Amino acid sequence: MKLNLRVWRQQTPDAPGAMVTYEVDGVSRDMSFLEMLDTLNEDLIVRGEEPVAFDHDCREGICGACSLVINGEAHGPERTTACQLHMRSFRDGDTIDVEPWRAAAFPVVKDLVVDRSAFDRIIQAGGYITAPTGSAPEAHATAVPKPDADRAFEHAECIGCGACVAACPNGSAMLFTSAKVNHLGALPQGSPERETRVLDMVAAMDDEGFGGCTLTGECATACPKGIPLPSITAMNREWLRALRKGRAARD
Numbered sequence: 001m002k003l004n005l006r007v008w009r010q011q012t013p014d015a016p017g018a019m020v021t022y023e024v025d026g027v028s029r030d031m032s033f034l035e036m037l038d039t040l041n042e043d044l045i046v047r048g049e050e051p052v053a054f055d056h057d058c059r060e061g062i063c064g065a066c067s068l069v070i071n072g073e074a075h076g077p078e079r080t081t082a083c084q085l086h087m088r089s090f091r092d093g094d095t096i097d098v099e100p101w102r103a104a105a106f107p108v109v110k111d112l113v114v115d116r117s118a119f120d121r122i123i124q125a126g127g128y129i130t131a132p133t134g135s136a137p138e139a140h141a142t143a144v145p146k147p148d149a150d151r152a153f154e155h156a157e158c159i160g161c162g163a164c165v166a167a168c169p170n171g172s173a174m175l176f177t178s179a180k181v182n183h184l185g186a187l188p189q190g191s192p193e194r195e196t197r198v199l200d201m202v203a204a205m206d207d208e209g210f211g212g213c214t215l216t217g218e219c220a221t222a223c224p225k226g227i228p229l230p231s232i233t234a235m236n237r238e239w240l241r242a243l244r245k246g247r248a249a250r251d
Contacts, residue, residue, distance in 0.1 A: 064161030170211030
């Protein structure tokens with residue numbers, strides 16, 4: 001396959017960026033999208049040019065590091081991570097636009113790399129439990145109803161890639177935050193911080209400058225792990241519950 005790539009190049013966070021066109025030949029349909037970018041970078045290095053900077057780590061759809069907007073879609077045309085997107089999803093001669101996540105809370109570091117540490121600070125605000133668990137407790141020591149366990153596992157699948165933010169027209173982080181809140185809130189070990197967790201994490205999310213949620217649903221559509229849209233409404237209920245409980249305690 002022969003492809004025309006239009007790639008966002010930006011040398012530093014403060015430098016102006018622009019789309020630069022490259023031609024890549026010899027692309028196999030079985031390559032992943034990142035392997036195709038590796039091929040591009042090998043050609044650039046041979047020509048004495050600077051390779052394109054992009055995030056990656058496991059390349060197995062687990063870590064969430066591969067953050068690319070491909071032809072205007074977070075992670076590309078398939079519902080998967082960019083590292084698991086294969087070139088058979090494209091045709092010979094296609095022109096492909098490759099950009100970084102576009103969100104005020106995800107500033108560009110260089111080329112296709114963005115700073116997603118805002119997610120880390122949201123987690124730090126409340127994504128923990130204080131219940132002592134020790135080491136390897138007996139599996140049946142704390143009974144967890146299966147529906148609660150299933151709900152916790154469903155939300156624990158979030159890999160924090162940021163596709164939800166990149167896909168949202170408002171740049172909202174509600175799906176990510178709700179996944180973390182609902183994951184821990186569904187388990188008995190997370191109950192002691194249930195109220196403070198949701199209040200603190202939502203406050204941290206707002207402080208980071210993410211946009212407001214209008215439930216357009218683009219976040220859930222782009223999520224490679226299938227975090228459901230009702231996760232947001234569940235978190236909203238938790239937030240209102242915690243707010244009312246806090247006010248009642250003060251009164």
